[in-house]
Amino acid sequence: MEINLGKYNTLRVVKEVDFGMYLDGGIEGEILLPKRYVPQGCKPGDDLEVFIYLDQDERLVATTQKPYAQVGDFACLEVSWVNQYGAFLNWGLMKDLFVPFREQKMKMEVGKKYIVHVHLDDESFRIVASAKVDRYLSKEKADYKCGQEVEVLVWQKTDLGFKAIIDNKYGGLLYESEIFQPLHVGMKLKAYVKQVREDGKIDLALQKMGQAGVEDFASILLEHIRSNGGYTTLNDKSPAEEIYALFGVSKKVFKKAVGDLYKKRLVVLDEKGITLVR
Missing domain, CATH: 2.40.50.140 (Nucleic acid-binding proteins)
Structure with a gap:
């Protein structure tokens, strides 16, 4: 069995001790799950999904806490503290995530959030983060289709x-x-x-391409009008901010959807709003 450091692993409980449970880490030996993270009713022989990282003494340790990111992830994390070696980010675990100064695009400040990539350091094999995000993005051409x-x-x-x-x-x-x-x-x-x-x-x-996006929203708008007694005060003169606040779409898509419903003779328009055709 191979342990994936900085990721979730499913491990079997092998024995219980006063301070927690030991899990079978295969060639890595037994890995401690501290008592505060042991699920109620857990016993030897159970399989647990745990996150594996390194404690303050660089030993493998397990937790049932869910970090905000794992190895291989990009995430937006807040700086908890800074020392002479770098910055430490809150990633949802007891031990903060280290960002060496060499991996910072600008000097990180306590209380501010930064986009980082979480990975294993090639030299120390510790879990670290880097704000130099570009280097960790795939250089391969993506196989996406238009509208995906x-x-x-x-x-x-x-x-x-x-x-x-x-x-x-x-x-x-x-x-x-x-x-x-x-x-x-x-x-x-x-x-x-x-x-x-x-x-x-x-x-x-931010929206579906072309007519598909309009048709999807047109059905939503129609249902909104029906559920409001067959009438809405919104029309093509309404502020874009008001339209987005209610529907989460641009004014351009709203106007196209209104036009689509009007052409299908499902609604009538006037200066005060839109009325459902009975």
């Missing part, structure tokens, strides 16, 4: 918009001119692939 839904982590503000990390692997860009909602570094949200360029760069959008 992806999970993104907003990474960095630029003159063009926001850089984002796609599916914990690729870099992409959300263009400023197409952003209709407040974004900030560290946000996780769904997005859609607009295109994968020849050079491998990926353009993203």
Whole structure:
């Protein structure tokens, strides 16, 4: 059995002691699960899913706590403290996550959050993080299709918009001119692939492409009108902020959906709002 340091492992309980449980770590020997993390009713012979990391003495230790990230992940984490060697991030465990100064793009400050990549250091084999995110993004050309839904982590503000990390692997860009909602570094949200360029760069959008996105929202808008007694005060003169606050879509998509419902003779429009056709 091989232990995956910095990741979740399913290990068998081999014995109970006053200060916790020992788990079978295969060639690594027995690994302690401290008493405060032992689930109620746990006994020798049970299999537990635990996160394996290193304690203050660099020994393997198990926990049933869920860290905010594991080895291989990108995450937005807050600095807990700084010393002469680097910064230490709160990642949800008793022992903070170390970022050496050489892995910081700028000197990290206590209380601020940064996007980092969690990995094993090649020399020390310790779990560390790096704010030099670019080097850990995949250089392979992604095999995404236009319109494909992806999970993104907003990474960095630029003159063009926001850089984002796609599916914990690729870099992409959300263009400023197409952003209709407040974004900030560290946000996780769904997005859609607009295109994968020849050079491998990926353009993203916050809504489904073309008519599919409009049709999806048109059905939502229709149901909203029905559930409000067949009427809504929103119309194409309503502020974009008000439309987004209620539906989470741009004013452009809202107007197209209204037009779609009107053409199908499902609603009538006036200056005061939209009424369902009875």
